[in-house]
Amino acid sequence: MISKPQASVTVVINSIAQSKKAQGIRVFNLSAGEPKLKTPKIIREAAMKFIDIGDIPYPITAGEKVLRKAAVDRMREVHGADYAEDECLVTTGGKFAIYLLLEYLCGLNSPLKKYPNEYLGVMIPAPYWVSYPAIAKIMGGRPVIINSTLEDGWKLTPEALRKAYEADCKFLFLNNGCNPTSVIYTREEIKAILEVAVELDLIVISDEVYSGLVYTDDEYVSCSSFPEYKNNVFVIQSTSKTFAMTGWRVGFVMGRKDIIDVLIALTTQSTTGVSLVCQHAAIAAFKHADEITAEVNALMKARRDVMMAAIKKYFNVDIPVPKATLYVWVSLADLGVKGIGDDDFCIRALEEANVATVPGSSGFGQHGYIRLSFGAEDEDLIGGIEALAKFAKQFN
Ligand SMILES: Cc1ncc(COP(=O)(O)O)c(C=O)c1O
Structure with a gap:
């Protein structure tokens, strides 16, 4: 049942794009899941100041106390969450937080297993971020995909959750600020999902790494704002998107202390913790969180608008404007493309038109x-959409 671990498709496409670039080919990269901009100066300066001190020892595995406090304080201020510092672990990006959580709770020695080689069900609403099923499989879990549709607004519903549930299911992923659909859930929707999840005794892994990239007046609702469900929920957070810090690899998992303590123990046997240079950078980011978030958010919103205008101009189509994240999620049919699957379309668009995008299927x-990312700079957005439209003409 345990197959060879899969490389993330988004990372693979991004790396083909990078290698074309290295050969001097102009690639329009609309595939990367990151805001393409310099990490704000104040953050870089804090890192350099720390480097200059020169003494850079192993980190305390759980993360610097100041950083854990800054992360939980921010969750309190913005979302009304109630976590103590020791209910938060600093991780090597949000991705590794998910990895650790499933390693412990779904892996070989999971306390939730009745016998060691049992496969626990990991419920994953689709469209999903590529790493959820991949990590679940690596940990010996059984992904249980819950499909949604355009008509449902690409949202998980309590009814669909109930219907897909099977007795071995122990986890539910919820990605609010969803990659790739950009969907955000209302308070009522989240509450209804959490109610059913708790009734089914599921542990909810609430991936909120895009909570800082929301471009609407609609309320962004974190699962941490429901104290009554605190024991069932783990929130994944990250500095990557909100503070333009993808390469620094600083993320967080917040939830029950007894489980966080085990994740700390697992970290001692894997990464040892996050580099202190990056942690000091993140501490500075939290000190200036309001300004930095506002700046990154405004820039990404402007880039979204540039991409939407380019789609309108070159494909001559109006598609719904994403309310959050960095992604336009669009059907080939809406782009007027027929007779080719999305995997082939994206591979050929990269090979033949030098535009990197990510296919929905794989x-x-x-x-x-x-999925088209608007994290890129304006020239990539405009040039990329123009080149994609030219390439797409042959499939009209
Ligand atoms: C939905 C989602 N979750 C988590 C992550 C992980 O982010 P990081 O590991 O950079 O914190 C990403 C990154 O693309 C993502 O799109």
């Missing part, structure tokens, strides 16, 4: 769609 569990 990337996100939904065929017929592609």
